[in-house]
Amino acid sequence: MTDFTTTSASITPDRTPRRVRHELRFRQLTVKTVQRVTPHLIRITLTGDDLAGFTSLGFDDHAKIFFPDTATGQLTLPTVGPDGPVWPASGRPTMRDYTPRRYDASANTLELDFALHDAGPATQWAEQAKPGDILGVGGPRGSFIVPTGFDWHLLIGDDTALPAIARRLAELPAGARVVVLAEVDSEADRIPFETQAELTLQWVHRNGVEPGLSPVLLDALEAMKLPPGDFHAWVGCESAIAKALRAHLVGERGANPKWTRASGYWRRGAAATHDTHDE
Known part of the structure; x- marks a missing residue:
């Protein structure tokens, strides 16, 4: 009698990546803590009621970070329209992509690490950030798992x-x-x-x-x-x-x-x- 049983050791694991889409949301969050991790890395911990439901399933996900106006301190965020973001007539803020380092739903916190490479707007904001400052976060719109x-x-x-x-x-x-x-x-x-x-x-x-x-x-x-x-x-x-x-x-x-x-x-x-x- 021939045994056609396949042992678990011979089964090839599924190695196919998959994409998952998320509901697009824009959040206004508040800086909770600022930590200088290394000479060239600042960790910003964010919190706020808008953080509820944040989803990031892929280790290299990217969220869109919106920075307040350097002159007025005002944060401009879009609304969600049928075809994506809808911006107010006042224009768009400075934006950059960052990987969400850690989201803790129970603590209602989101960590972002800022690598200090240059004197651009993201580096300038991170170096001056303090508890109580505001920051905008959009997405991630999807995850690659x-x-x-x-x-x-x-x-x-x-x-x-x-x-x-x-x-x-x-x-x-x-x-x-x-x-x-x-x-x-x-x-x-x-x-x-x-x-x-x-x-x-x-x-x-x-x-x-x-x-x-x-x-x-x-x-x-x-x-x-x-x-x-x-x-x-x-x-x-x-x-x-x-x-x-x-x-x-x-x-x-x-x-x-x-x-x-x-x-x-x-x-x-x-x-x-x-x-x-x-x-």
Whole structure:
């Protein structure tokens, strides 16, 4: 008699990412606490009645952050129309995309980490922020959920990607294997990570080189010995560097293009950009 029973060990886990859409909402929130985590990272904790129902299911979700007018302190938010945001005649505020680092429904708080890369409006606001200040948050409009059932996981990023890396590490289950390659300016800019997964962590430092100009991420990846097996690779950093890292992973290291997600979280010389490198 032939036994056609399939054992659990032989079942290939579902590795298909899925997208989830969320109701579009715009919230006016209040700064609860401000923490200087490292010399180049400020953590802002927000709260407010509008925060109820906030949803962020993907570790690299992006919420749209709306900053108050620097002259008047007034915060302008759109309303939700049938085709998306509807702006008042007074115009639009300064906006940037940020990853929600942690949402605590029971405490009614939302944490955002601001990487201090330049003297732009987001950095200026974060450095001056104090409890009681207001900030607008829109979305996330959707989540991209990456399964955890790979042989191992690779996360690569600079300061701007630390919140997403922290979220992914926190959600990976015990027994998962993960390699993290993270770029910051110096040893003083390292942050602790919490995870149940088996973590191999390598920090690389720019040592004063302007962000977006240092080759340390690509140099370290090229020198890194990667584990065997099927892996999901995630990259988040300056756009040109993210594209080069993805090209190396797919072209030289055998990464499956369908399991390689690279994003330009920012682009040198440009403001308010977010690039996706799929090819």
